[in-house]
Amino acid sequence: MKLESLLKPQRIAVIGASENRGKVGHEIFANLVKGGFEGELVPVNYKADTILGYKCYPSIRDYPQEVDLCVISIPTPLVMEAVKDSLAAGARSICVITAGFKETGPEGAAVEEKLASLCDAAGVRLLGPNCLGLINSHHKMNATFGSHMPQEGGISVISQSGALCTAILDWAAGRHMGLAKMISMGNKADLSETDFLKALGDDPETRVIAGYLESINDGNSFMKAAQATAQKKPVAILKVGVTDAGGKAASSHTGSLAGADIAYGAAFKRSGIIRADSFEELFDYATALDMQPLPRGRRVAIITNAGGPGIMAADAAELAGLVVQPLEGAAAAALREKLPVAASVANPIDVLGDADPQRYVDAVEAAQNDDSVDAVIVILTPQAMTNPTETARAIIACAGGRKPVLASFMGGADVMPGRDELVAAGLPDYPSPERAVAALKAMVTYSEWLQRPPRVLTRFAVNRRRVERIVKRNQRAGTLQLSELESKEILTAYGFQVPIGRLATTAAEALAAAERTGYPVAMKIASPDIIHKSDIGGVKLNLNTPEEIVDAFDLMMLRIPRQVPEAVINGVYLEAMCRAGREVILGMTRDPQFGPMLMFGLGGIFVEVMKDVTFHIAPITAAEAMQMLESTKSFALLKGVRGQSSVDLDAIAIALQRISQLVTDFPQIVEMDINPYMVGEVGNDSVAADAVIKLRADEVKS
């Protein structure tokens, strides 16, 4: 087992253990004793001889054997010494409960870093500081100062908030829910979500991982660990701080549209993590995933003894993209014979207000045996003839199939014993039909992720050397914002078509260039300092005559220096107008946590006003590129509406993959937009009509 000395220690020392109730060190030691820990417990406190009957040591150095885990709960100024002592005494893991480190400011952060590096040098892993501790219920270890020891269960919790751990423990106690492990990560000086995802992924007692996160230590290794773990068991995470996106300075559209929350969303999706948007959702999802098998598809049968709640469930299911269709198979036909005439065997299946347990059993069995059903939701309202507890037992007895069964027994007093029996028997129960549906939807999403086709990356033949030269030259010169010309050179090297274009510094040169290019032409200001050219009148399209060329040139030279006097102007750039087509925007911004995020959207207002864009973390496959297209609202426009024909969707998907390859090959590229990328119908060339590429400052050997 990974992290065995921490998660499944045989000998635990508690430095700061105490006889005094109310002291954290007392609570932890008492919890270990009360929890029935079967290994050796070593209280350490220089003021006591014994604690709770255990022989107490003045220092961990005085204990003659090596311990697996040292839990430290003493005043902040003493922690450093205690860690050193623990390391000297050969401790294999350390958990620092004490607060007062990074969360208090730079000084605390420095001490915390020192603690971590001391442990690291000794090859010892550190949990905390500033945490509640950890629990392994199957190992009878409660090394926290929380007041409940959960019963054994399949859900393991990792949390960046100790307070939330206490709330979860209290909630679990109230609902008689079991937990496997509970780990309060605190300041994550060393051990973090990534380590625990790996460890719990391999832990046979953990069936589901539920996480609460405020930040992620290292995006890349997190994604790798998450994906490897999600392949083995479901991981549901509540990530808070979603509205803190703030005003990120960005020179590309892509950069300005990609908030931190979008990056988390893209990373979670890529890694197969089930994202919960609230505390209730996190445990609603985890419970279902822990207790029931995954559905193979989206088709849900709803069984109810009342019309209204059945409609509620059907509404919620359809809004969530699940399928509520009449049962088609023989089992449903047979059900017709068993139910009263007034009952409905459509979907929802209405077993009527006077339904006895047997009617529920008939319906659940029919739904389970019917090939047109992937999952079952059973709703009960406590009506005059209803026996919630007997019905719960009957459903439990018949619901052990390969399809998930979720219940919603609505009400409070009368239904509660039945609800408790359901949960105890591994049948998740929700107070409202909508929450049962949301949990099922989470299962469906995860199941579909597991069934996704293998990811095959296309490698295109490109001229990597040429890009290397351009990148190095510019980095050396400190020109991080590449000119349109050089941006397009890079794109050309990666297989993009760009319009034929020429630089002109005088009106006469512009005229000559236009003649060579062929009318109509586009004229754009050529300046390394101007990124959004059209904002300042630096783009004139569809110039048709020599007169228009000269007018446009003179006006740009007159007006633009007035507006941006500091800009170096190299002249204008003339290129052939692109043939009519759709304008789309393709881009990339490098998220500080998760790396290159590709963006796709329809151009112009769709990006700027409607924010109708999608993101995906590179590298990207052909199928994922197509999904990006399909998940914009404006996708219908690309496919063609009202008699228009479709644009070349594959051309866009390939362009996204080429960008993916480019930004994977060159981590020096931190932001880029191709805006617009002009796409015609199949058979026409697609063209990168304008492009912006930004490099990072340092030069990196690639």
Place this chain on the structure above:
Amino acid sequence: MKLESLLKPQRIAVIGASENRGKVGHEIFANLVKGGFEGELVPVNYKADTILGYKCYPSIRDYPQEVDLCVISIPTPLVMEAVKDSLAAGARSICVITAGFKETGPEGAAVEEKLASLCDAAGVRLLGPNCLGLINSHHKMNATFGSHMPQEGGISVISQSGALCTAILDWAAGRHMGLAKMISMGNKADLSETDFLKALGDDPETRVIAGYLESINDGNSFMKAAQATAQKKPVAILKVGVTDAGGKAASSHTGSLAGADIAYGAAFKRSGIIRADSFEELFDYATALDMQPLPRGRRVAIITNAGGPGIMAADAAELAGLVVQPLEGAAAAALREKLPVAASVANPIDVLGDADPQRYVDAVEAAQNDDSVDAVIVILTPQAMTNPTETARAIIACAGGRKPVLASFMGGADVMPGRDELVAAGLPDYPSPERAVAALKAMVTYSEWLQRPPRVLTRFAVNRRRVERIVKRNQRAGTLQLSELESKEILTAYGFQVPIGRLATTAAEALAAAERTGYPVAMKIASPDIIHKSDIGGVKLNLNTPEEIVDAFDLMMLRIPRQVPEAVINGVYLEAMCRAGREVILGMTRDPQFGPMLMFGLGGIFVEVMKDVTFHIAPITAAEAMQMLESTKSFALLKGVRGQSSVDLDAIAIALQRISQLVTDFPQIVEMDINPYMVGEVGNDSVAADAVIKLRADEVKS
């Protein structure tokens, strides 16, 4: 009191009362007895002499006095006779519990209608049939067969589902929640939501109305009653069946975009009804509205003893449009002195994990006394030093101010006693911060509705007679789909500008018309049978030369008859091209329940692909028209992005009000689109470039 004989009867007869447990008639009579009803109870059953010690009558006719309420619970075939007997015996109200009427098909519906008309003729109101009955807790009347009598409370429930009533009663019992009245409306043969909104609006014991609806009997009177009631007290409604929009046949864009659910949404918004999207939301909202004063604004202070849940609440609040800003007033400054140094007095206010009750009190009082705060959310996690029950009591003692205070005590076992005390003391408590925020948002929305400015309708000077003539002429001729020409005539009469246009039947006429109009011109096919002209190549824009005119004419005459051979073609219609501007779509469709629904959206793809439209029920004020504009995502485009200037927003708002007046004046108009309505910058004329109007078949005196 309205409906007094039903809601607060002095003498109740139960026809079908029985000694046999399990019989519905027994349960009802027993519930009345057990509930401590203080009026007179009259069991009616020809098989018994006494029931539960009460003298029993073979028929209601044998009882010597008139009763206020007859509750009927006997087999379906006997109900008609029992109703007749009740009427003959002078009953003032009747409640039919028995099922087997409209819900079983046309036969049952006919009998139900007969029941209703018998009662109506006698001036007696009928509740049901097919219902659970009704409860008035303050009157100690439980005339249902549900198994719980709720304690007294401020929330009254009306429900179209009896099963949901039982679930609500059971839930209320489990959480020790009080209810005022609970009315199961059943099939609503006579009494419906509208009647009960009126009655409960005037009921001094009802502070909040919570409704569950599957349908509405009469949209117009519902809206009137709802609005009048919402003016007095909050009304929260869960309307299910939201995804049943289905494929409504519509000849206008407006019609095809306006599903039934959108109409309900618009009607609820107009009437000040708080819409709940799930069963839990309904009672989350009702509880807050019942227990706490309304907030005067959107600024919420969040108080917490743990960082994570504080972030959860702040995330949810900001996503909901509430304002989470640091407290600005003197009270907050004073709080700084009272809290420990490590505590945060920003927002969320973090009173730290070891917070005692006093620290919570200090924070709640500061937030209540601070002018920069409109509402307070208090979060507690059960940490080592936390005393949830004492903290609950302390908060209760200090929270009686003019600002709403909502709590979220997270957890299960340890916090439950505190949660129960909060609720008992009128302080709503939610299991997660997100649900507390959602409840507060509902309060804010209602408070803002109450504070809305008075609705002043503008009446424009119009040529109503001219429209009357066009409408009558076409209705008489059976031409329900008006031609573009006549549609524009109607618009002109209501003050719209339309492009100057001419009809041409030959190429030569088209040429002559184009010369008179002045190039460039638009050519459109003129046919009463073709609505979406551009779909079949029936629109050519920007024709610049005589040659283009002749080509366009010849091609239309060649191609369109091939595509729609059945269409009568009157020629083509030539009009001056509109000056460049934004295309918007204005429309109206008449919802079968709620009447004329106005629509606004940006034209073209914004309507067709993005579905970025808003609806509002006519008649509409200037402020409401402007709200319609502002609530589209594409509003920024109208205001001008990237250096473009704003279009004439008032012109659009006025156009919507003119449509509002037109469709209010002429109920014969069932659908209309102005698509596109061309809007330029302020100072330019806005023009209805194309229009479709559809009339209903019957001719109605207006």
